[in-house]
Amino acid sequence: MPELGEVEISRQNLVRWWQGKGATEVLTHDPEVLTRGELNRLESVLTSRCEAVCRRGKYLWAEFADANVVFHYRMTGKITREPEPEPRFARLAWRVDDAWLVFKDSRRLGHIEIVESDMSEYPPVAKLGPEPHDLTGEQLRDRVGARTLKHALLDQRVVAGVGNIAITEVFFELGIAPDAHAQDLDGSDWEILARGLVDFFDRVVAEHAADEIEYVNTTSHNPFKVYRREGEPCPVCETPIRRTRVASRSSYFCEKCQR
DNA sequence: TAGTCTGTTAGACA
């Protein structure tokens, strides 16, 4: 489960597992996971009480009395609750109650940062566009400008939290071609698109909430209609799903349903 | 076995 929805599910898990408590032990398996701040500072912050767990777009952070600890999962990161502190791909583990919270990341693209200031002064979050839930169709149209729609939606300054899977699925559901441009949409299309993004993320959170995020691969169940289904029949008209590349990212689509 | 693909982001470049 992807992107904004996946991070929101993780946030909700961390609220249950961590909020209101501090870690009693911290183990750093990969010092390079921390890309801002010092490791001993991280250990001291994590052992203080976690006041809240927040999300903006794909950024997740825990708030403490005098600092924030930011997590970004990138492609393969996740935080799980484990009986032991060093499962496969563990990069950092901290003990809360009788279990370990573990930041796992097989590709090591994700990272953790300590932000000593208010999060509104942390540039990566400060420059994010609005959350899909706070965005009208009219605002979305204005923010996209004259670009390829997919390219603009992947730009986190346009709208926060949208990724390749959401775009692929929402374009299919709304009949939008993968390489559609802003000028291909009319006024009501923008409202429908803004609504479609919100609905997609709401569905992900409602249907896929679980203690561990499952990334889609060929051995796991693929819950999506067209994403990574090249050659399979379109769920609406049975035309084989095609794959193309737009904005250097794979797009899966039905050439009959999307134009 | 070797080559190809991948959920993100930042930055280089045309």
Next chain:
DNA sequence: CTGTCTAACAGACT
């Protein structure tokens, strides 16, 4: 300005 590609990294798959 827009759009495309790559690096960062490493595992899974063909």
